[in-house]
Amino acid sequence: MAMDFAEVVHHLVDDLYPQAEKIALVMDNLNTHRIGSLYKKYPPAEAKRILDKLDIHYTPKHGSWLNMAEIGLNLFSKQCLNRRIPTIEELDRELKAWCEDRNRQSMAIKWQFTTADARTKLYSLYPKFTVEN
Incomplete structure (x- = not known):
């Protein structure tokens, strides 16, 4: 790799x-x-x-937008690629149909990682400010 x-x-x-x-x-x-x-x-x-x-x-190790893409690809693999698809054209049709169905259902990802979690776990990534008197 x-x-x-x-x-x-x-x-x-x-x-x-x-x-x-x-x-x-x-x-x-x-x-x-x-x-x-x-x-x-x-x-x-x-x-x-x-x-x-x-x-x-x-990207940050926690809360990356790539997590959404990885989740989507994983779901597509499990729900659509569990069989042989003989041609690239058929794969393209399957992918489009799967995406349209997910969009029609308004499928969403419910994030468990909150802003408060980010502030705690990613504290070292936040800028440090000093207050001058």
């Missing part, structure tokens, strides 16, 4: 946005989504060249 990640980042930098000075890259905290993955795949000078074009931001 680390090698795949490195190849995707390389493709992003060199093929998709070669003219960009900096690319803002927002990533989750998967163990392979690290700069070390680039150094595993490429020589140090090449890895550094790629990294110099990136402005990397990691």
Whole structure:
């Protein structure tokens, strides 16, 4: 997975946005989504060249918007991919029908992680202010 990640980042930098000075890259905290993955795949000078074009931001470990995407993909896998789907066109139809059904039912995720929880658990991420007299 680390090698795949490195190849995707390389493709992003060199093929998709070669003219960009900096690319803002927002990533989750998967163990392979690290700069070390680039150094595993490429020589140090090449890895550094790629990294110099990136402005990397990691999503919080708790309360990430990616959790919603992961939950959705997990549900889709369990509810729709529990059988063989022979063609990409049929998979596309199945996905669209599944999404339309979920949207029609107004399916929602009920978050258990509250703002109060965030203030407690993510305290170290909040800026520190000092009051001057």
